[in-house]
Amino acid sequence: MPDSDEAPTDRSRTATRILDVAERLFQRRGYNAVSYADLAAELDLTTAAIHYHFPSKADLGQAVVTRYRRANAKQRAAIRAETSALRARLQRYVELYAGVLADGGMCLCGVLAADEATLPTPVRREVRGFFDDQTDWLTSILAEDIDGGAGLDGCASPRQVADLLLSTIEGAMLTHRSPRNELNTFRASLRCLIDTIAS
Amino acid sequence: MPDSDEAPTDRSRTATRILDVAERLFQRRGYNAVSYADLAAELDLTTAAIHYHFPSKADLGQAVVTRYRRANAKQRAAIRAETSALRARLQRYVELYAGVLADGGMCLCGVLAADEATLPTPVRREVRGFFDDQTDWLTSILAEDIDGGAGLDGCASPRQVADLLLSTIEGAMLTHRSPRNELNTFRASLRCLIDTIAS
DNA sequence: GTCTATAGGCAGATAGAC
DNA sequence: GTCTATCTGCCTATAGAC
Secondary structure, eight states: OOSSSSSOOOOOHHHHHHHHHHHHHHHHHOSTTOOHHHHHHHHTOOHHHHHHHSSSHHHHHHHHHHHHHHHHHHHHHHHHHHOOSHHHHHHHHHHHHHHHHHTTOOOHHHHHHHTGGGSOHHHHHHHHHHHHHHHHHHHHHHHHSTTTTTTOTTOOSHHHHHHHHHHHHHHHHHHSOSSSOOHHHHHHHHHHHHHHHOO | OOSSSSSOOOOOHHHHHHHHHHHHHHHHHOSTTOOHHHHHHHHTOOHHHHHHHSSSHHHHHHHHHHHHHHHHHHHHHHHHHHOOSHHHHHHHHHHHHHHHHHTTOOOHHHHHHHTGGGSOHHHHHHHHHHHHHHHHHHHHHHHHSTTTTTTOTTOOSHHHHHHHHHHHHHHHHHHSOSSSOOHHHHHHHHHHHHHHHOO
16 A cells, blocks of 8 residues: 555645644644644734634644654655664664654654543544554564564563553653653663563 | 641542542543533532632642642552562552553543643642652662562663653553553553563 | 622634735 | 634633622
8 A cells, every 4th residue: 555645635835834833733732722823823824824724623633643644654664664673673663753752742643642532533533543553563563573572471462562662652752751851761761672572 | 758647638528529520530631621611510510619619720730630649659558568579569550550541531640741831830740740759669669679670671770660661551541542442452561561570 | 618790811713805 | 825803602710799
């Protein structure tokens, strides 16, 4: 399944700018604490202009997450293409998230998952889809490896190790955000786990 | 430091009921998606009555988290008193969170951490304090054990293992909530980790 | 302690001019 | 495509009667 041209989504310059700012704010404040007025202020537009591009907040939310999911898929494909050792792949994968954290953000789908109960249905579906993407990909990466997850006694399957990895990454981002710079603690936790999985 | 009577906080019957409902709703919707009107409806009160007990939402939020933190401290103390093996302690600790998840909720401080940027300062401080409580306690539990964390090659210190555990628990709750019942996946991820830490 | 009533602000959203 | 103007509804919070 080619990930590229399934849905063209050729966006206008303004629509793209809106998505950029919305993504950034969602990552920092969650879904409910971001308003059209916030976006308008940062973009030097009026709220009506944003409503023209994204009629409802649900439309905007869905567009942001869908684009995020697609960009993430490309990054994962690049990792798979450019590395072959499990350890190297996992390290580069973790750096995807470390980059977001270094920027003062949190995984978009991680924050949105916390707001799950209040999310419009299409947005919630995309968030769930993102998590499924991650566990599927990690599972196949682990299964490709000859002695995948050999270091974790209690885990029977690659999928269980994948679940564990994703949970730890999301949780480490959640608990290690900004005030003091805890980026190093985030990296240390994940290094610890990866060293055990791929030693 | 006795955890009991530092601050009396003898609450009226109504104040306690308000805290109960607020805690429950915060755990399901996050801080910003819970309103005085929501609470009033569930409690069969008016919003004015809630404002009498907790003048501002920041007051309410802080009271909820402070109480949560205190209850959690008691539970941890009980675990320490009633078990001695590292493995048994960690298992009971994880079950604290599994109980919340089984109830359809998420760790109160986990959800609130996602809203961190929009939290009133006193609430944010309590949330951070909760996480510090957990890593401090886990660190001491691990350090007490003779060969603590021996199964994790990459982790030099008990504190690093503690960070890893807390991250995994919070992340596993975040990514394994309700729609399908993923309580078993939550438990599997943590069992996997504990088996490696305390084998 | 709880109520009614209400203030003042901000939310998401729409109509219609340009 | 972007604007001004506006609607409706909900938010936190307060005043004052009971």
